[in-house]
Amino acid sequence: xxxxxxxxxxxxxxxxxxxxxxxxxxxxxxxxxxxxxxxxxxxxxxxxxxxxxxxxxxxxxxxxxxxxxxxxxxxxxxxxxxxxxxxxxxxxxxxxxxxxxxxxxxxxxxxxxxxxxxxxxxxxxxxxxxxxxxxxxxxxxxxxxxxxxxxxxxxxxxxxxxxxxxxxxxxxxxxxxxxxxxxxxxxxxxxxxxxxxxxxxxxxxxxxxxxxxxxxxxxxxxxxxxxxxxxxxxxxxxxxxxxxxxxxxxxxxxxxxxxxxxxxxxxxxxxxxxxxxxxxxxx
Numbered sequence: 001x002x003x004x005x006x007x008x009x010x011x012x013x014x015x016x017x018x019x020x021x022x023x024x025x026x027x028x029x030x031x032x033x034x035x036x037x038x039x040x041x042x043x044x045x046x047x048x049x050x051x052x053x054x055x056x057x058x059x060x061x062x063x064x065x066x067x068x069x070x071x072x073x074x075x076x077x078x079x080x081x082x083x084x085x086x087x088x089x090x091x092x093x094x095x096x097x098x099x100x101x102x103x104x105x106x107x108x109x110x111x112x113x114x115x116x117x118x119x120x121x122x123x124x125x126x127x128x129x130x131x132x133x134x135x136x137x138x139x140x141x142x143x144x145x146x147x148x149x150x151x152x153x154x155x156x157x158x159x160x161x162x163x164x165x166x167x168x169x170x171x172x173x174x175x176x177x178x179x180x181x182x183x184x185x186x187x188x189x190x191x192x193x194x195x196x197x198x199x200x201x202x203x204x205x206x207x208x209x210x211x212x213x214x215x216x217x218x219x220x221x222x223x224x225x226x227x228x229x230x231x232x233x234x235x236x237x238x239x240x241x242x243x244x245x246x247x248x249x250x251x252x253x254x255x256x257x258x259x260x261x262x263x264x265x266x267x268x269x270x271x272x273x274x275x276x277x278x279x280x281x282x283x
């Protein structure tokens with residue numbers, strides 16, 4: 001005796017039936033070359049096809065995910081970034097400019113040298129690279145420590161290099177270079193070398209004082225400020241900070257003018273005064 005299999009009856013319109021058949025065809029639930037609604041429903045019941053929420057992601061959600069995508073790209077996690085990019089491209093909520101931006105990156109994820117640099121950094125392995133500066137001069141660097149960081153609106157390779165010629169920073173930081181990633185030629189050759197990886201970039205400790213309202217409003221820069229103390233007798237805030245590049249330090253300090261005074265080291269203070277003097281001469 002053949003046992004009768006359980007069945008259900010669907011009360012749907014012709015339009016709804018057509019939509020279900022279209023879904024069955026789209027997801028390969030067919031009988032021969034025809035869509036099969038029963039197979040579609042069984043696939044959903046068995047977990048082979050998942051029912052997802054409608055395409056109703058908010059703008060805040062897509063913006064946050066795109067920021068996460070950019071962080072993954074900046075950090076060199078290209079496989080993870082590519083997965084997230086494909087996830088976003090599946091969503092209908094993306095506006096056209098953002099979809100175009102993500103699709104462009106997916107089609108051309110970047111020059112091959114970026115993958116090599118990220119790999120060497122993770123392996124703590126020294127390497128050589130070629131670089132083109134703003135004057136179109138080609139440089140060759142022996143890199144023995146490196147980290148990719150964002151300064152203002154661009155990405156840079158902050159690195160410790162054997163070469164010091166042409167470095168315009170103070171003597172204690174001559175081995176530190178800050179190279180714009182977009183100036184590394186697409187055809188750049190990145191090769192590993194046999195050398196000792198440095199544990200960190202060279203750094204110095206600077207001291208500056210904050211006065212007036214800034215002395216009260218200032219908040220420590222996480223991971224950089226070593227001390228931050230209020231001196232009540234003098235009504236100033238004393239801050240010491242570890243820096244690796246005077247250029248970017250000066251860029252930040254200028255935002256605090258005229259309520260910030262660099263105390264030392266003397267060569268850093270003198271360099272800042274020199275820059276201020278040159279600026280005043282332009283006026």
